[in-house]
Amino acid sequence: MTQMKRGPQKRGKVYGIGLGPGDPELMTLKAARLIREAAVIAYPTLAGGASFARSIAADFITDGTREIAMDVPMTVARGPAQAAYDQGASEMATLLDSGQDVVVLCEGDPFFYGSFMYLFARLKSAYDVEIVPGVTSVTACAAVAKLPLVARNEVMTVLPAPLLVGTQNRQNADACHTDILHNADTIIVMKLGRHFAAVRALIEAAGLTENSVYIERATGADEIVKPLKDAPETAPYFSMILIVKGADPWL
Known part of the structure; x- marks a missing residue:
């Protein structure tokens, strides 16, 4: 019996989702749909506390969704924040390599002073990335x-x-x-x-x-x-x- 060779594992896709300034009703329809459908979401937190980004999207996150929380220190020193983004990107990469998509939550717009741009810089060369713009502050x-x-x-x-x-x-x-x-x-x-x-x-x-x-x-x-x-x-x-x-x- 001849065994069929399997092709390479298809990598997952990264979605950078702009959530708008705070009112969940200002999220786009596309952002809401992608969050509802997400098996994995990622978002920044501050000093181990609650995530503002997650709080905006909370009503759209379904039970059983895997969550990656990145504790990003708000300090003048660049090192601690960069380490947090390195760790978050590494965890995402493991899931992306297994074929899972990852939805990243970002308050405001991902590319207007948005935290997502630091993850984008780390992931864009290896993975397909789609940006969903949001209402800016x-x-x-x-x-x-x-x-x-x-x-x-x-x-x-x-x-x-x-x-x-x-x-x-x-x-x-x-x-x-x-x-x-x-x-x-x-x-x-x-x-x-x-x-x-x-x-x-x-x-x-x-x-x-x-x-x-x-x-x-x-x-x-x-x-x-x-x-x-x-x-x-x-x-x-x-x-x-x-x-x-x-x-x-x-x-």
Whole structure:
């Protein structure tokens, strides 16, 4: 009796799923379907705690789904986070090599400051990867603030707060702040957290406080939307300031 040779094992596929800013109803239909159908999901956690990404998708995760939780430390040092992504990618690779697909959950959009991009860099050369885009925090904040961001030929700049505050340590810092805050029609300052007070002071010094809106946890149950002058004294990581100058009347 002649034995038939088996072909090589078909590898599984990676899906990077954008979940949107927090409200599960802002997930795309495709994202919801893929999560419901997933046999394996992966997601980041913070310091061993609950996962924000998983909490958004919780109602779509079915019983029996295998879960890969990656504990990603939020530290200035790059090493600990890179080690967490290395470990997560390795665990995924084992399952992918066995033919299983893996759905990776990412709040917001996978390629807009998304944690998924670090896994993508590790897996893209060996596996088929599909990206499912999501509503970004920027567009969600504009929506809840009811604030159009840019029109026609206006320019928008997105700045992580650590970068803006970090210019204080550079030569000619005051000129650098002036350039950053004055050269764009709209400025988005993200990832406020412990940098909030310093960012707030820079915006005040630039004379832009009246053009600024503070948004915290957009689309979530504990959402806060206030003019920057009325904002709380402290801000979480998931907060943002929209500075919209409105130079173009859009008419």
